[in-house]
Amino acid sequence: MSDALAVVEQQFVAYNQHDLEKFAANFSESFTAWRMPATEPSMQGKQQLIDFYAQHRFNNPALRAELISRTVLGNKVFDLEKIHGLSEQPIDSVAVFEVNNGLIDRAWFYFA
Template identity: 30%
Template sequence: MNVKAIVLSGIIFISTTAMIAQENNAEKIVQANLDAYNAHDIELFMSFFSDDIAMHNFKDSKQTASGINEVRAIYEPYFKASPNLHSKILKRTVFDKKVIDHEYITGASGSSDPFEIVLIYEVEDTKIVKMTAIRKRN
């Protein structure tokens, strides 16, 4: 193997390792956010979102919240009204900087009726920058 091939192999290895680490980082951030959600810890939960977080509805591409303050305004009363709130991951896919979770939610807003939702999280560096919700049709 010549020197150019060795250097090229090293560059490919480093690039691949960095890409895998970035994917794992996205998954770790989303998992920590979910753990805070299940602990009903609003401060820790919010700490994983970027200041300019955008929340969207997949069905119509409508933006449902823009910015950290609007997201807090949704989740703070939701946590208070949901003492038994819990999300269980049914399936998780990690692709690049995106984490796609199929979740089973119980205890939302004091309800005994569970529901399923798919959330697509987009992560940049150490923060969730976009969250898109896919809900079942009624």
């Protein structure tokens, strides 16, 4: 298993367990995320990630991600997911994770 695949799988499992400590351990201190088609980051820094998931995701017991498919291209992992628990119907999402030095450094999120 590639380093990129391993770290993305670890964060995916921790996400579904709502384990904030294990989840955050997979991200770099300089983590940056974009909610596309944004041109400015929606999240910058590991602490902002921790705060967001503590306050807006892992406090929701219905939250879970269903992995539909996963593709690895070098240090990038593309996950097609259905996100359950944020609305009445699951939300289709593509998450693109860039892994550097064994940690998720950047991510781009696309929602249908």
